[in-house]
Amino acid sequence: MGLITLKSLLIITIISVILAIGDTKPTDGELVNVAKLDMFVDELPGMPKIYGFEMKNGVHVSKSLEIGMFMKKWKFHRDLPATPVFAYGTSKETATVPGPTIETLHGVPTQVTWQNHLPRKHILPWDPTIPTAQPKQHGVPTVAHLHGGIHEPQSDGNSKSWFTNHFNQTGPTWSTKTYLYNNNQHPGALWYHDHAMGLTRVNLLAGLLGAYIIRDPSLEGPLRLPLDRPLIVFDRSFRADGSIYMNGTGNNPRYTLSGNLSTSAMLS
Ligand SMILES: [Cu+2]
Numbered sequence: 001m002g003l004i005t006l007k008s009l010l011i012i013t014i015i016s017v018i019l020a021i022g023d024t025k026p027t028d029g030e031l032v033n034v035a036k037l038d039m040f041v042d043e044l045p046g047m048p049k050i051y052g053f054e055m056k057n058g059v060h061v062s063k064s065l066e067i068g069m070f071m072k073k074w075k076f077h078r079d080l081p082a083t084p085v086f087a088y089g090t091s092k093e094t095a096t097v098p099g100p101t102i103e104t105l106h107g108v109p110t111q112v113t114w115q116n117h118l119p120r121k122h123i124l125p126w127d128p129t130i131p132t133a134q135p136k137q138h139g140v141p142t143v144a145h146l147h148g149g150i151h152e153p154q155s156d157g158n159s160k161s162w163f164t165n166h167f168n169q170t171g172p173t174w175s176t177k178t179y180l181y182n183n184n185q186h187p188g189a190l191w192y193h194d195h196a197m198g199l200t201r202v203n204l205l206a207g208l209l210g211a212y213i214i215r216d217p218s219l220e221g222p223l224r225l226p227l228d229r230p231l232i233v234f235d236r237s238f239r240a241d242g243s244i245y246m247n248g249t250g251n252n253p254r255y256t257l258s259g260n261l262s263t264s265a266m267l268s
Contacts (some may be wrong), residue, residue, distance in 0.1 A: 031237040031245055032080065034264040039079045044267065047210065048100040048232070050090065052110030055073040060108050062071060064178070067102075068115040069142055069194075070095045071123065076266060081242030084123045085207035086140075088192075092117070098232045099210030102192070104183045106167070106216040113178045116165050124202050124246045132198025133171055139164030141171065142203060145195035146181055146212055153177035159197040171197065189218035202230060204245055205236065235265045 054063045070092040073082035089095025104110045120138035133141035141164055145157030154161075154175045162171040190212040194203035211230040238244040 005201065020224075023254075030240045030265065032240055032264075034238075037077055037079055037264075040193060042075075045096070047096050047232075048089070050100045050102050052102055052104035052183070052189060053108045054254060062107050062111065064110045064111040064113070065102070066113045066115060067100070067144075068092075068095070068117045070117050071119050073124060074207065076139065076236065076238070076242075081245060083238065083242045085244070086118060086203065087184070087207050088210050089163055095116075097207035097209075099192070099208070101211040101213060101230050104181065104214050106183055106187045106214050108183055109185060110181045111178050112144070112181065114139070116142050116163055116167070118129075118142065118165055122202065122206070124206055126202060130198050133160070133162045133196045135164050135169040137164075137169060137222060139169055140203075141169075141196040142194050142208065143171070143174075143196050144179070144192055144208075146179075146192045148190040149212070150182055151182050152180060155181065157195045159195050159200070162196040175176045183214050184199055185214065187214045187219060189206075189213050191232070202246070209234070214244070231267060233265060233267050237264065 024161025037267040038104055050065055050067070052063050052065060053060050055061075067088055067090060070087055070089060072085060072092055074085040074096055074097045075082050076089065080110055085097050087095035087097050090100070094100075098228050102110070102112075116139075120140075122140050126132060141162035143157045143159065143162040146155075149156070157179070159172075160171040160173040161167065161175065163174055167177060192210055193198060194214050195207035196203060208234070211232060213230065237246050
């Protein structure tokens with residue numbers, strides 16, 4: 001569908017999210033045999049767009065965004081039950097997996113306040129045998145990282161700068177609620193994702209990822225691209241009840257191995 005030319009500022013993003021799942025044998029709950037699911041029965045979902053700039057007096061200026069993380073249910077396939085996920089969005093109702101596509105302009109900074117609205121408990125198991133963000137009370141530690149972004153360190157989503165619901169608890173390097181992305185680097189397609197210490201793979205598996213695009217109309221306009229749609233490819237394994245499967249035995253270092261053993265690939 002359409003041509004993909006990296007040089008041409010593309011805006012077709014293909015991101016492969018490879019997550020360590022551990023064992024292929026389920027220990028708790030029956031896995032869905034995805035070979036039995038009909039393919040291409042769902043329309044390609046279009047993620048909502050959020051603009052990281054606005055026009056004032058004929059000039060593009062910086063914009064401050066607030067993007068939350070919410071627990072909700074998400075339909076990954078017509079014949080799968082709805083799946084509990086963690087989703088980025090401007091509200092629980094509009095939150096999606098992947099999250100909204102953030103559209104920015106080269107040279108116009110975007111500020112994002114990432115808000116954690118997640119529940120006290122995670123929807124997936126944590127591995128206690130590796131160094132992990134440990135809130136003293138309940139809560140799911142999160143911190144957003146703009147992958148490939150070039151900006152100040154305090155906005156980079158350091159794994160120890162995590163925070164829980166309403167910033168109730170914060171990690172040792174946490175310093176600011178609002179992140180500043182300069183958007184001064186080459187235009188192109190990036191992605192954002194959670195980055196909390198020891199929980200990155202779990203939080204991504206739960207759904208905390210999305211596309212981030214830096215545009216430069218002076219480069220892109222003359223190309224007159226016929227198609228402009230970010231694509232994200234990611235994979236998951238599902239239990240029969242629709243929930244995401246993740247091995248929960250906590251047998252270090254099983255969780256830390258990289259490699260993709262999920263059963264189903266999804267395109268959004
Ligand atoms: Cu990354």
